[in-house]
Amino acid sequence: MIKPDAVENGHIGAILEKINAAGFKIKAMVMTQLSRNDAQEFYAVHRERPFFGELVDYMTSGPIVAAILEKDNAVEDFRKLIGATNPEEAAEGTIRKLYAQSIAANAIHGSDSDDNARIEGDFFFSGRARY
């Protein structure tokens, strides 16, 4: 998911270029805006964390782009491509190093397991076109 700060700052195109250049195939994509309920559900694992309110405020602050990506070893390779959660700690050339504003507004989300990729893909795309 390309998060609200990156959409607002005009980075959709550059980020998709990097995703393609790294060998990912885009299987489905949508631009939409999360409701508070959506954001709370999407990040439910972080419900008890002190930053949860800030995270929900931020994730609902503007449109996002959600996509399903395909590649061998996709989860691990995508997390390498996006870089560390905190952009100050992200490696050179990663999407967060290049485009994130802060640890909260960090430009992009990547699923952390194949199971969560399936759940998160269904969150955005079940009931839409097949992928």
Ligand code: ATP
């Ligand atoms: P994501 O799940 O969005 O790909 P991540 O797996 O790198 O990010 P998580 O620990 O899952 O990191 O945190 C989810 C999101 O919550 C982060 O991407 C960031 O937007 C926000 N977040 C994490 N830690 C903080 C913090 N200390 N302060 C504010 N926001 C935070």
Ligand code: MG
């Ligand atoms: Mg995460």
